[in-house]
Amino acid sequence: MSYFFLGPALVFLGVLFLVPMVNLLLLGFQGFHHSIFQDTYLVYVIQFTYWQAFVSASLSVLVGFLFAFLIKEWNVFGGKILWKCGLLCSSLPSIIVALGILGSWGKQTTLFGWKGLLLGHVFLNFAIPLRLIGNALSDRERTSELTAQSLGMSRWGVFCNITISSIRPSLVSSWILAFLYSSTSLFIVLFLGGGPRFTTLEVALYEAVKLNLDNGRAIQIALLQAGVGAFLFFFYLKLQKKTNLESDRVDIQFFAPRRAWMKGLGGLCLWGLSFMCLGFPLVSIFVEGLGDWSFLDGAELLEAGLTTFAIATSVVVLSISILYPYLHYLYQVKPQGETSGWIWLIAIPQFFSSLVVALALSVFFPLVREVSWLSYLAVVSTQTLFVIPLIQFPLREGFLRMSKERNWIAQSLGASGWQRWLWVELPFMKRSLFLSALIGFGFSMGEVISILLFSPPGIKTLAMGIFQAMSRYRFQEARATTVVLLVVMISLFGIAGYLEDRDESSAR
Amino acid sequence: MNQVLVENLLVNRAGFHLNLERLGIESGEVLGVMGQSGSGKSTLLQALAGFVPLVSGTIKVFGNEISQLSPEKRKVSLVFQKPWLFENQTVLENIAFGLKLQGLSKKEFQKTAEEWLRKMEIEELKDRRAWEISGGQAQRVALARAMAVHFPLLLLDEPFSALDSPLKKGLRKLVKQLVRDSGFCSVLVSHDWRDIEEVCHKVLILSEGKGLAYGTVHEVRQNTNPLVRAICED
Amino acid sequence: MKPVLASALEKCQVLLEALQNKSQQKHLIFWSQLNPDLKNWNETARGYLKSFDLVQKYRDAKEGSPEAFLYSNSVESCVEFSDKYSLEIKKQEFAELGGLIFLSGLLFVVLRWALRRKNQVRFGILLLVSLSFCAQAKAKSEPILRVYSYDALTGRNSFGEFLSKKFFEKHHVKVQFVSFGTAGEAINQVVLEGSKTKADLLMGLDEVMFRKVQKRDLFHELEPSLSEGLVPDLKKSTTRTFIPFDYGFVSFVYDDSRTAFPKKVSLKTFPEILSAQHKVVIQDPRTSSLGIEFLIWTFEKLNDGAKKFWTALNPHILTVSPGWSGAYELFLRKQADFVISYTTSPAYHRIKEKKESIKPLIFEEGHFRQVEGISVLRSSSQKELASRFIQFVLGEEAQSQLPTYQWMYPARKAVVLPREFQDIPIPKQVTVDWDQISSKKDQWIQDWALMLSQDPK
Structure with a gap:
């Protein structure tokens, strides 16, 4: 019985991720020779990759912490909006972020290089520490802080000695994730880097795969990347096992400012920073994108839109079809026991860059780049591998809220397995399914790498159109297309955010 | 004559053993089950409903051996502490859920469901959804849903504990009357002796998976075992 | 009769x-x-x-x-x-x-069924599926000649669009140009697709890219008569699998209304003449044919001086663009003062914008000549049609229009150039030994990447 539910996900993950990745790593080890490190330029690229990731992650955590602190502890004006904007920022395709930054700050100053990289990475990644640290700050145990203060410790002392250690796991996890995403980012480096001095392993991998057809070199680079990804995955996993102290439900904003003007100033700084780093790039896209649409070909745009829609729909359907029975078994059917291992299994792909995964797939299944329908399948499958870890959250929430008692009642009244699923479980899970579909759709719409690597020439999605326009520095055309994509994505995430709030309030 | 007969029941659940020699319930009778936390009360109900497999023993309901049947075939209905109504359905549809599965026509199951609405005195809630009614009303709907199908065995797992006193009183009386009138057998698990006193005919006191006392309400109340007395205390 | x-x-x-x-x-x-x-x-x-x-x-x-x-x-x-x-x-x-x-x-039966309420959704799905099949069938039913090329040659108001239109008028065959960021990407796609490629022709390949894939035996040998009308100078670049259709001389282009610079300079000392504020955009030799040609030019001409050249140029490099389009766009947006392009690029500004200030830098040492060619793929099932297309591209009508589309010199001899082209000096041509270059090119690229990875400060 378990095979029926777990089978599709395990087979999918096994055939399309684990086996190709293992094959890639084996090929990498076989062909590996220490002389690769005699390639001075590659050594430079490795150093630069992880140095810029270190700086980007540190800056992202700093900014994210600042936002989280001011929103959760100081309760600044409009904090809820900023919280949701953070989610939007991290969900935007990196290509749109690069376009926004180039179109806004790029006009004021020379951004190519460190400035562009850091701005782009912070934009995309600050929401991770914002969410993780913000939730840790909300849920932390405050009694010990109050006790320490009552014993004479200053607030700063409490912060350094008690608060930091209680939120340390979230600080470290968010740093790890931000480091991972910064080290594997492609489009930010491609468009805002500007040449060999600012090339990362991901860009070198892209060049090897797409431009030079040098699979040997690509595999070597992928091996390095995969090694780092695997190390970070295990480290992150270990971090999750540490138990946090239970929240004591003491709802006091311990670090709230003592003067009202300080709170106002804090809010102003936060909004100012948000606008400069986040709002300005996005606003510039809309203002300039809406200005001139003559660059756009209506028929091409429609075709790209339909292709985007078709691929996104396929990805969502496939992801949910695979993940739903998997989670259904773990939360509804399986006898009580540990499920976290099974959950982490499906989340593994997100610790590797999509380019590495796509390369592994194309090396293991060479026909995918030759035969049209296989190429489509490869595009959909690659995206599905990355959508599954994303949509597991709303689905898991739904399953956790669904009680076994309700199921038992239906069963006791004579409902068979299918009848219970259709009449009891599915209606209950409707909202979670819809939320998952929205998230999956949003992700797929902005995904470019799988299209770049696998899709037959002439097939274009909206995101691909933006990439092509940007590669040719046709910014007006890119902006106009981005406006279309952004409107759809913001609407999707707006609905998703609304549903999330409704879920939270109904859970309460 | 016992219409529900449990003999030599042995259940093993994650290292916990539930062992009962003999249990009998007559038609129209309610058997109360009490005990401390972890004594096996819920395990007993789950075993009767089929959600926990038996190691050995038999369960006969109106002469039919049901211990090897799957839960959907046992004709045992359930009510829990929380109503667990089906959210996407109206009150009427909730009550009619089991009736539909019996193969009744639309007209028939609607008529039966409406009848039960009247018995539960909640006719005005017919078209409401689960989130539009109060806790007490929802529990009535849950009871109606379980009883409308007229299964020979009705299991109640602390159905009144989430309700306030006036509601409890009304519901206890209603349950006793309905069980008696319909003629099915019922098992009521509760921590509250008043539930047992007002609703049940017989009581089983469980402790560490074994029966500590069994008899009529009066007999068990008179039991001198200090543990039994402690459990039966208000 | x-x-x-x-x-x-x-x-x-x-x-x-x-x-x-x-x-x-x-x-x-x-x-x-x-x-x-x-x-x-x-x-x-x-x-x-x-x-x-x-x-x-x-x-x-x-x-x-x-x-x-x-x-x-x-x-x-x-x-x-x-x-x-x-x-x-x-x-x-x-x-x-x-x-x-x-x-x-x-249809009558289906409509009757669909009108029953329950079946409306099913009918909708059926209709959508049918329409997509019909669209596919329609797309497949017409013969199409597919040409893989780089983006500047395809798209709106391009030479490719002109060729498609005129060829259809004459031969009633649709020509579909499939666009790639660079010619390199186009050829990579063909290599990846292998024998199942849908491409019939590759257009816009230069000699560097062509020689890179020559040994893969991708191309069909054409009739020698196709290249009979070409400029005699291009004979060395012509083979039976690579037919030139235009050429140009690689150079830096600048706007003398905002950047004062001598018209004629030495390649060797060019970076030293640049002031601290001057910004240069170059193309990536790993992705752009123009980029690799400029790199080859510097290493071939300057030999050991090439490293000094690039080290001196590094601080002035604004960014390294993947292709010509991107680099030129940055130049037009005034973010860069110099961009690697062709000596004939100023003709575009003279004709379209009536702007005379865009000028090419002429180097004393001579310029690298880029020759763009067109090839038919061996796997094409429409070789005859493809040959006819090449004939058309090299014909008088297309070649006389080429300069004002491609802003390059036409390969056909005796084509009358617009006056704005005639005003542009034709520089001395740098000759290269392709066999030597093939063996050294990869090392040059490595050295270049390493040089540019150094902090210019």
Whole structure:
């Protein structure tokens, strides 16, 4: 019985991720020779990759912490909006972020290089520490802080000695994730880097795969990347096992400012920073994108839109079809026991860059780049591998809220397995399914790498159109297309955010 | 004559053993089950409903051996502490859920469901959804849903504990009357002796998976075992 | 005229008219997809059209003469073909009528079913699926000549668009240009697709890219006569698999209204003359043919001085663009003062913008000549058509328009250039030993990447 539910996900993950990745790593080890490190330029690229990731992650955590602190502890004006904007920022395709930054700050100053990289990475990644640290700050145990203060410790002392250690796991996890995403980012480096001095392993991998057809070199680079990804995955996993102290439900904003003007100033700084780093790039896209649409070909745009829609729909359907029975078994059917291992299994792909995964797939299944329908399948499958870890959250929430008692009642009244699923479980899970579909759709719409690597020439999605326009520095055309994509994505995430709030309030 | 007969029941659940020699319930009778936390009360109900497999023993309901049947075939209905109504359905549809599965026509199951609405005195809630009614009303709907199908065995797992006193009183009386009138057998698990006193005919006191006392309400109340007395205390 | 001949001529006349009638053509093409006997009908029909010219000559030939004997076969074939064609058309018309009646009946039944409320959603899904199949079928039914090329050659108001339009007018064949960021990407796609590639031609490849893939045996050998009308200088660049269609000289381009600079400089000392504020955009030699050619030019011409050149240029490099389009865009947006392009790029500004201030830098040492060519893929099933396309590209009409589309020199000799081109000096050409370059190129790229990875400060 378990095979029926777990089978599709395990087979999918096994055939399309684990086996190709293992094959890639084996090929990498076989062909590996220490002389690769005699390639001075590659050594430079490795150093630069992880140095810029270190700086980007540190800056992202700093900014994210600042936002989280001011929103959760100081309760600044409009904090809820900023919280949701953070989610939007991290969900935007990196290509749109690069376009926004180039179109806004790029006009004021020379951004190519460190400035562009850091701005782009912070934009995309600050929401991770914002969410993780913000939730840790909300849920932390405050009694010990109050006790320490009552014993004479200053607030700063409490912060350094008690608060930091209680939120340390979230600080470290968010740093790890931000480091991972910064080290594997492609489009930010491609468009805002500007040449060999600012090339990362991901860009070198892209060049090897797409431009030079040098699979040997690509595999070597992928091996390095995969090694780092695997190390970070295990480290992150270990971090999750540490138990946090239970929240004591003491709802006091311990670090709230003592003067009202300080709170106002804090809010102003936060909004100012948000606008400069986040709002300005996005606003510039809309203002300039809406200005001139003559660059756009209506028929091409429609075709790209339909292709985007078709691929996104396929990805969502496939992801949910695979993940739903998997989670259904773990939360509804399986006898009580540990499920976290099974959950982490499906989340593994997100610790590797999509380019590495796509390369592994194309090396293991060479026909995918030759035969049209296989190429489509490869595009959909690659995206599905990355959508599954994303949509597991709303689905898991739904399953956790669904009680076994309700199921038992239906069963006791004579409902068979299918009848219970259709009449009891599915209606209950409707909202979670819809939320998952929205998230999956949003992700797929902005995904470019799988299209770049696998899709037959002439097939274009909206995101691909933006990439092509940007590669040719046709910014007006890119902006106009981005406006279309952004409107759809913001609407999707707006609905998703609304549903999330409704879920939270109904859970309460 | 016992219409529900449990003999030599042995259940093993994650290292916990539930062992009962003999249990009998007559038609129209309610058997109360009490005990401390972890004594096996819920395990007993789950075993009767089929959600926990038996190691050995038999369960006969109106002469039919049901211990090897799957839960959907046992004709045992359930009510829990929380109503667990089906959210996407109206009150009427909730009550009619089991009736539909019996193969009744639309007209028939609607008529039966409406009848039960009247018995539960909640006719005005017919078209409401689960989130539009109060806790007490929802529990009535849950009871109606379980009883409308007229299964020979009705299991109640602390159905009144989430309700306030006036509601409890009304519901206890209603349950006793309905069980008696319909003629099915019922098992009521509760921590509250008043539930047992007002609703049940017989009581089983469980402790560490074994029966500590069994008899009529009066007999068990008179039991001198200090543990039994402690459990039966208000 | 002999009666037999008269009726033969009449039939051939019918055939000719039918084949020139667009709706008849589509008819023919659609049904030929289903009937294997008619698969090469289109090609066969065109062959017979040629024969028809011969039939006209036969009419004028004396009976019993050698010419009459020679052409009589053509007449017989033409008659046979037109009889078969007429019969097929009749069969097709019957089949279409029958199909139409059947489909109408089916539609009636489906609509009745769909109007029942429950089935509306199912009907909607069915309709969507059917429409997508129809679209696919329609797309497949027309013959298309596919050309893989870089983006500046495709798209709106491009040379590719001009070629597609004119070729269709003349030959009634659709030419689809599939766009890639660079010529390198186009060729990579062909390599990846292998024998299953849908491309018939590769256009816009330069010599560097071509030599990179020459050994892979991707290209079909064309008739030598195709390259007969080309500029004599291009003979060295021409092979049976690579036919040049335009060429240009690589150089830096600048705007003298905002950047004062001597018109003629030495390549060696160019970076040293740049002031601290001057910004340069270059193309990535790993992705752009212009980029690799500029790199080759510096290493070939400057030898050991190349490293000094690049080290000195590094601080001035604004960014390294993947292709020409991106780099030029940055130059136009005034974010860079110099961009690697062609000596003929200023002609665009003179003609389109009436702007005279954009100028090429002429180097004393000479300039690298980039030759762009067109090749037919060995895997193409439309080689004859592809050859005809090349003929058209190299023809007078296309080549005379080329300068104002591509802003390069046409490969055909004796094409009159616009005045704005004539004003641009033709620089001294740097000659290269391609065999030597092939072996050194990769090392040069490595050295370049390493040099540019150093912090310029």
